[in-house]
Amino acid sequence: MEPHAQTEIARRDPATVMRLSRLGSLHQCRLSFMRQLTRRMADENWSFSRPAFEIDDKGVGHAVYTAQGPDRAYSLVAFAHDLPADQRSDRVIAEAWDATFALFDGIPTPEDIDRLSQNVPLQEAGRVSETELSLSRANRSVRLWTHVVDRLAAGQQPDLEQIYQVGYLMRTTAVYGSGKFGAADREKTADRDEVSGPFQIEMLSVYLTRVFVRDLVQYMAQVKGGDQTSALDPEIARWLGIGNSTGLGMAPFIVNHPVLFNNWIMAREEAISRVRSVETAAEKDARVFRDVFARSKQSIAWWHSEHPIQVEKLAALKDDLNSIGAFLATDDLTQDHPWDRIIRWSETALSEEGQELLASLILEPYGDVVDGLSSCMADTNAAAQVIDGTVPVSGVRALIRNSFDWALDLDWNDPENCTRAWYVSEEKLEPRLGERFEEPIADYEQPLAPARDAALAFKALQEWPDDAPIAEFLLRHPEHRHTVRRAQISRVAPYGEIHDNTIGANVMPIDMLRAKLSFFGATHFDPRSDRWVRICMYAGAPYPDELNTANADLWVYPEVAQ
Structure with missing residues (x-):
């Protein structure tokens, strides 16, 4: 491969990147986990089948969808239920x-399916085994579901505008993996190439769930409409993703996994650095860049939110799109470190939302430079x-000063700096x-x-001699072990710490949710409060019967009508 870059632009400083407002402005990119999976499945020519679809006229029953990779098969076992409207809830504490x-x-x-039928519909109240890799559940977006069923049953296609505005027929309220409720631990699959990357099991589960939802809505329309029922237009079906409602349960993850989160951020920052160095x-x-920029404008036009903070950010982002367009009108993007120039320009010309969109978009022409970072x-x-x-x-x-210099001089006795406290609910064992x-x-x-804990540990360390081994300090002060561990982790994980106060009066947990979900590849973030957010996954992605190397990657950007 011919090198694209001769001089190296340094990765951005963690002090800049790891602020919550910026983490809460991240967008999907080439390294997003959904796109990693669809690229792999296409490159390796995975095959897909539906060995069972036993659903009755009330929409109750089960189906099985099998994905066969080069070495192993994985099967989604789906159970459909007739849920009364008063039991439908996005809350994690729902029971149906x-x-x-x-x-x-x-x-x-058949024995496995019988066992699962007695446990999977119960979710937390049931138990699965290490032959199961994930456990999940979903609810209908009732208005759009009813619209699609009624239109197809009447021999018509659903209204595209409604498809674009909602984006999904069902939304998951949890996709559990890594050992929850008896499912297989991460260690069971970590050495398998096809699912060794972060959250590939969960991304595969959601990808197959989307196929089931498409098939189920078509089946229910057929039950209602009989012979006059229309088949859902594949072009319309492609823009039906899977929604997701995510709450505070996800927020502590990035604090509790500093090495993992560092690896995600560092891979993206390294990708940005490599492209800026061209x-x-x-x-x-x-x-390619101009094309995906034009297509991203279409996606953003479909992005709606009623949350005041996101409404403000979307307004700024739309202004940013105009500014980027004006920049592109006067620059051919070929000479004099073009990608570094546009990023440096963005730092003063755009909002953080626009800056991070641009940072993701400049990666798109350079798959040969960027995509290999997914293995890290x-x-x-x-x-x-x-x-x-x-x-x-x-x-x-x-080490503490390097990661937390901004926090060492804060007055941690000031109620504004410690207003909040994270705890685990007794009822649901959720953060x-x-x-x-x-x-x-x-x-x-x-x-x-x-x-706060780093500031407390730093204060305690001030009383100890410089050359004393840290083990002696920890024998006297074991309460600071987790801070010392994190400080030492920072030597290999410079992007592992959030450079903001996670218990202050102004903390926005949705920033943490969005940071994680952006790496999943989610789009159209729609906060419903400062503590939970709705997103869309796989909207625009090819279904298994159409997946190929030509459409496996840029599906996240809608095609712009000429």
């Missing part, structure tokens, strides 16, 4: 759903969790964020305030 799913490791036998760009690469995004460094007790106190102080001075939760606080 329109559909429930398990991703089975291999091809299930000295001269080929005209074909400039054309899993966490395989178990040794990073082991505290090295021989490091001197001075070394740990320096919650409460008001420290209004609720009796302080005694149950989870260690999800690394900045």
